[in-house]
Amino acid sequence: MADDFFDFSPGAQIPVTGGAGGTAATHALASVAYRDDPLDKITEADSEWHKTAVKPGKLKIFAPLLGEAFSQAVVVRMLGAGRSPLIQAFGMEPQVVVEHCLAASRLRKQRDRRLTLVTLVCGVLFLPGAALWVLAFQLRAMSGKWVAKGADLLGTLLMLVGGIASVVLLIGLPTEGILPWYIRGCIVGPVLGWFVAKQLAERTAQDLRAHWSSLLAGGGSGAKIPEAVPANPDDAAAEQLRVSLAKLAAEQQSNSVFYAGPKGILGMGTRWGSWQLAEDLEPAEAGKEINPFRSWDVIRAIHDQLQMLERGPLHTGGFPKPSVKHWIVSPVGENAGGVSRPEGETVEAYQVKPHEIQRICNEQQFSNGNRHYLGVQFVLWDGQLVLTMLITVTVLHHTLRIEVTGHALGPVHGLFSGGPAARERTTAKPIKFWETKTHKLPLVDATEVVRLLVRAPLTPYPPVLDFLGGKLALPEPFGLRHVWAGRPWANRFMADDALRTAAPVLRVVHKAALRVLEENGVDTSRFAGRAAGLSGAVQDAAPKKADLYDA
Template identity: 45%
Template sequence: MTPGAQIPRTDTGPQTAITQGLSSTAYRDGEIQGFVGAVTDATAKKGRFALFRPNLGEAFSKALVSRALGGARKPLVPAFGVDTRQVVEHCLAAEELRNTRDRQLSTVSIATGVLFLPGTLVWLGAFQLRAWLKRDNPKNAAVYGGIVLAAAAALAVLLALRPPATGFIGVYLRVTMLAPVIGWYLARRIVERSAKDLRSRWQALVEGSAVAATVAKAVPRDDLDKKAADLRDKLGRLDAEQETNIHHYAGPKGILGAGRRWGEWRLADTLHPAEGHVDFRAFHPWDLIRRISSHLKGLGVSHVANSGMPNVAIKQWVVFDIGEGADEISRPGNADMDGDRMRDFAVQSVADKQTFSGGPRHYLATQFITHDGKLVLTFTVTVTLLANVLNITVSGYALGPVKGVFFDKPKDKEKSVAKTVKFWEERTVKLPLIDNDEVVRQAVRAPFYRMPGLLTWLGGGLGLPEPFGLRHIWAGRAWENRSMVDNAQNASVPVLAAVHAATLEFLEEHDLDADRFFKNRTSIIKSEAQSPRPYDVDTFNAG
């Protein structure tokens, strides 16, 4: 039995830019510290030996694959505006490209390194000392590092010309320091070819080109290929998990994955029968929620050409409260759940329950993904009945674009040096894409590519913040872009209008007095929706 054709995932849609920017990180080079400093929401795990340190792409891919596909992992926060599976698949594809490179490097390392171990250890010791000098004394690292390598080279020449033994041992000592140099030359060619391939993918993703993330090891070769079937199932679960209707409110952080609450509008009044009626027709909150939902679905249609709101998504959410500093989220594991989703009848039950005593709450969410996925706008509607008072709350949440580092393009390596004649002036010199330190780093890591845990112990890695979601932890402020602010405020008015229209229509159908108070309150709230700036509602600061 042979696997079917693999169709590269080149999804397009409103989330393309963010997805490709995050995916490009899997193919990047460079140090972890620069990335950690730019995003501020990740940590660099220190290793035991600088020579085994991973670069950014290696560390990011391993950390994300482990977090997203690990066996006993915690739930992920939904990443609105991002195709999480596609990003993880790019990390798997990048790992496979590096594994192919490492298999070639391992062959070279064994043939020219392990078989000539004494000389290899001398060279590795020199490069390890050079790496320590770069880390602890970067100003003089070039001078001291050059002295260390010159000493190792002098020893190689001395052994080649005057070995301290004769016969087979003498021949062995002649080449024991030279064979690793030949290995370095072969390894450099492999590393350069791999670096150019990875950088081309990084460049294409950031520029918006469709780059396929083909994950061959997720395609079972036959019915007994359990490892591939398990990986395929885990990737499928990522898609299902992103469609969960269980969410978490983390205090001032807002709804995890949707951002902070920036606006709130309330419509509340005591229920009175309409004129000519002794009583009104009884109803449940869920009945009104369904009516509001049907009106919100009409936001994509308009009597004026090209004025419908695109990409409107209406969702029924159940939201749990957690602390602002919580380091994990959880979802119920009872009969009300169908995988990562709460069943429809259970969602309706939560919507109809009295929430004054606590517990999860129902939110009717209307979501817009705009600016090519960079801005996620969410408006939630909650309906509560308390002491014969109907309270309808509309809240606005905004999740801004991810940090700019995810859109950085690969750059040529350069440094500034003093001019020969006009020594007081500087000129820029282009450096090789791969230097000696990088060749040695990859060559010593290569034989351990099947032992990622040991590599992390030796060289360190990247720590991801919790609760982890592929989007909200990297998001910046939404209000630093004028058009994003305009989108948020402009979208609030039609959402409020739809909620109010549905409410008035519903009240009249159930023989309730809508004219007495609600219609006047509607006009007031519409004027409030035209506020000149967003508020920090979750910090209870309306100033």
């Protein structure tokens, strides 16, 4: 982790590169903060290696919805004090997602403050009646555990019995004395509070759904988080939030990544292809020595040529401008529960310094330690597809090896791209029974109003709500993009894009490397022959599980 005393003010931030246009994945994940789906629905997006845990609470009536639990979990994980390192979210902007989580939580807190007032006036003041009504709704919520079929009928029966008993008490109680009137208040007060709360909850639900729809439509206004703007020099909470957001943006631009065995490089996806050129270094002229050079000299020449990939002899569109970057790759276990970023004098603001990158490239090619890779990355399909080709150069004894590997990260799971479903009910017309009529239902039903009312006073105490209602546990090591990414091979055009990237990148790498070898007096005949063979083989590139060894 970067030094806690580093100044992450806007002047120290590193400009965002390689993520331009990646709004589809960003907006899809940001929309989750506004959703009103059941929390269990997010488990549909689980992949082979990343499982989301939904931890149930003690009382079902306190259970959070997907948007509530997601916003809370993401904000705590990505902005919390002393948090663990995050995995970069390539192809999107995680800061935007976090800002929308904060904005959605702010809308809900505004609603909950009003609901808390309603709870105090109509609930606490008439506590006996409110407790009975809440108990009835809790029994209704739990009825599904007891009865496999007919749960709705049991719940309706419970509410009907409660309603009839309430009417009998209202009519049958005497009209003299304070106690009978207080009992009437205990019956009517919670119902009146429920009606007021329903109007408040309905307005907020409409607002949240409007943000949800707007984000998925490609528009959407920016998230409003005034709490991140210090109102005065002593506003420590706002300043801490501002610094946390700045740290998140800086870590997103970190040049260190993690290789997790069969999972591939976390954030970049699994390795689907590998091409290696390895030959001995021999002088071009007998009796002469080759000029001394290092791996970094070859890498630097390849770096310069990869930056011109978007240029070509024909005006046919071709590659967009790629992001070419030096990466420091650390090995972690396949089932590692967390990662640790490089630290010390060679790291500043989550960035490994250039002189350390050059040292690792030249010296750490064998045995333990981090490794250097040169990466060329394409963010395509509006951020839904991330293609990364990694190049590493090693020299062991007389053998120089140039390895090119392909990594692909697929689109965000389709669950996150679904818009809000209309709350409607279709019934047959009473006379023209062969025709149907659609009735628009309210977004917030009776049970949801009660759930919001009992949760509202506890909003300032998230640990209590987590204990009573449950929470969402995010997969680790956590990164917004890779834990919910699908397979690119399920989309024919995405698969084509991945396969077509390999040949031109491989040829540019080999051409640049051969030029450096020739300039330093190396016999390139064997290298050229091997490169020609790989150039032919890469035309028939096919995705494989290159990190799964049959051993």
